[in-house]
Amino acid sequence: MVHCPDTSPRPSTFYDYRVHPFRAPDELRGGAERHSVAIVGAGPTGLLTAIGLAQHGVHSVVLAQDVQVSHGSRAAVLVRRSMEILQRRGVVDPFAGKGLPWSGGRSFYRGQEVYRMTMPHEEGQRHPPATNVQQQYIEEFLSDVAEREPLIDLRWGSRVTSFEQDGEEARLGVDTPEGAYMLRASYAVAADGGRSDLRRMLGLRMEGRAYSGRFVIADIRIDLPLPTERLCYFDPDWNPGNNVLVHRMPDSLWRIDFRLPDDETPEQALEPELLRQRIELTLRMVGHPLPWTLDWATVYSASALTLPRYVHGRLAFVGDAAHLLPIFGVRGANTGIQDSDNLAWKLAYVLRGLGGPGLLESYSDERVEAVREICEEAGKSTRFMTPPSRGYRLMRDAALSFTLSEAFTKDLLHWRTARPHDYRTSLLNSDPAADAAFTSGPRFGAPVPDIRLADGSHLLDHLGPDFHLICFGDGDTQGMGDLLKAARRSRIPLRVLLLRREGTPPATGYDAQVEDTGSNVADRFGALPGTAYLVRPDGHVCARWLRPEPAALKQALAVACAAQE
Template structure:
């Protein structure tokens, strides 16, 4: 092998951690833990941070001694960035990640699609950033370490046994320093696609596992090429198959290519077979700079899920609960959304604010979301790697005709991940959707829009106001957004909010006004942009969940104010029943 092809390390140095062993009594951790999270990847760390934000202590048991190695998740969506911001880890993602808004697809030597994801002046965050999973984990880990008052991470701690019961679970943990048992009220399984917890509970993923194999090659190369997703169908360097290319931070490039039918997967990842293929691809792309390989791996596409994500006191999330095809970058992003959905609900149950039934809604909503993700992911997978002669014939026809008939290009679109609307959530309240004409429906995440945010001040200078976005109002609480409310509406809403606060349910009433009020928190929508985007007439109310999804909405004057705060009681009391 020539010097140009000597493998080089990633431009990242992982910190390593020694084995963590708590004080033991008779081989057991004597302290029963409210929550144990199994697995310290993106999903496990996000779950721990979400619980800590609600004041719940959590222990994370992680089998390895550092963040992950190799090429795994590399694309983080806008929705995930919104979640990461609420968890306190966003700055690193934006400082290091490479934002992108679209991509190009080629059939042989012709461009057949140039797609762009939704991006306009309303948006606070880019639709996607490219960031390697080792950096994703490190930034989340850094945030966890800042919350050491509530988050304990036990490294080199491998789960080797679990006894799930109606009132909790007994866990058996093995470390280089010794083995021990620990008890937990709740267990979150975030231990990945080869989940020990899932297997130990006898749970089986259902769905489709595709036969095709894909090789991953990470290389280091300087290039001025913009950051965008590149797909090559039937290129000269990989005839009959597909190649994907993503630019990453640190001059790292991720290349995924499909193996030909009959190729030996073990032989396919040997350097003598991988590197000439990469060289041919780069030559086809017109990239002439020196490059060096970093890492190679192999995978296949899966479209699999459990039917339920709650089993007694064990909750499964991320790849432990579902395996989604990588096309459309739904894997890590769907797992981060799992964590966001789960954390506030589990915290409310632990703190006695809701009954265990609230956790069934976690399963209901996220299983629904997985089926939505699988629907799009399966379509993309079958286009990337046709599973039959008929599919292959269709793909060839679409690709060959797309240049002359641009309307066919939508069939090539990779359908990048987007936030899921829980249309059939058991938590959704009545929605006066027909009276709005615009805006997020019950179960939907918030639509973004710039606003001014106002916080009350005790100083003589008056309220403090700053530029922000509507997603900034999403905190660890329920929120009532009351658009241009009359004083009578606010007078009716505030006592109900106070009654919920007295029950321990955090909630705030925020009027949406065209100017800053005196001495009160508010959202200022001076130009009426937010009201137009949300289809809100004066007196309209949106009720938001702690994860930013809409619980319900009403236009003004059509319902008694009691119905508005009752939306929150519906979500909580239904679970207590």
């Protein structure tokens, strides 16, 4: 059966959908090359995985079932951690240029403001807590990078119809507008979304909870004189017992989410006249009943589900193919972006012979643990936003009624925004005793903060796709010379960054160095002269020492790569 994707540009009031041409690959002309990695799905997670692999010199084939980017705003909020990952991938500029930054929101109950949320933001942090940008743009920006990258073969209009694997390779049956072929790859990545065909082909089932409540997302074009913030309305007159969310997006687009009555079907909710009435009631509720145009609408339900394992032989699952998370707290795409960041370097190291057989399993271990924590946390928000039973609804409504006069229940309205995960139990971490000797700073497993440095740069500007050893002192601190020699002998790619004490002369032998004026960074890291942090390619600390020894560095690198030196 020939795959025939829709080549009519999707309708939109603001976005010019581009139809990408199908180009026949070598396999349709009899080629039988085995590729390094085949990635199924060209959404944000799949594309970022390919871009991450390319940074490590690994070629990949990305199979996009459609010939244009996705329809609708969908994953529309990037949190700071996602922007930092985009920063390290070298692709953040269009996101920062197009997106709308924000840091808080307000909640209302029966027309009265009852809670104001402010997300943490420190002076000197480069990216805001959250950035609104529609998924169309996310995919456009990333696919443009992929199209320019010689190590990425982005194949539009290619649908995977079969999958099989053995100890040597994965084989994917691919259907296209010009016929079918077999794609061979050393490894495959399933980034094919919440309705993953690859998950179905392997007969895998998710664990967790699917919630009964349904929500409508409606993207409308309108000029509202409101700031960029999250607005949540509980129990509005026109939607009693339910709630409404309102978000500003680029291009005068506003996103409205509202919960449906329990007995209403998706088909009824999307009936044009009923949808129009509800949108206009929402606009009256926010105080601006202005002219508007519908761009896109859909119905979704909230789930907190995950596969128990993300690696199955030569196939790794990422993003919504691996887990389905509630929209509250903007966890879906942001969690998938962290998946791709974790997987890309590990898969590259295995293919390059730098990582042991347990390195890919560590991707599954770390990310499953992270997502289980997210499911537990997200469940609290979801049960508050969409109570699963009469008892939960009674408790939720009681808590809301208290917010009108009391402060002690207001924190229940916090939506527990997506955050970077701390891999504190990872088997890739080393020297717990050395880690425990610190009184402050990012512990092992935590991501490195993107601190602004004295020269105006930020810390992540100096951390590329390799392992990094961040050293503190003057370059001649006792023991630093031996540590630097050990770093140079490592077969694992390792760059050494010196954060030099203020007033000391430049040192030799380091890959980069920045003067730490006022010991700002050293204080944040709990560092003394001679202290060192070992940072993984995904920006997470895997070891730290107040007084490191060369043997400890060698062992920590081996542990972090699941290898033996």
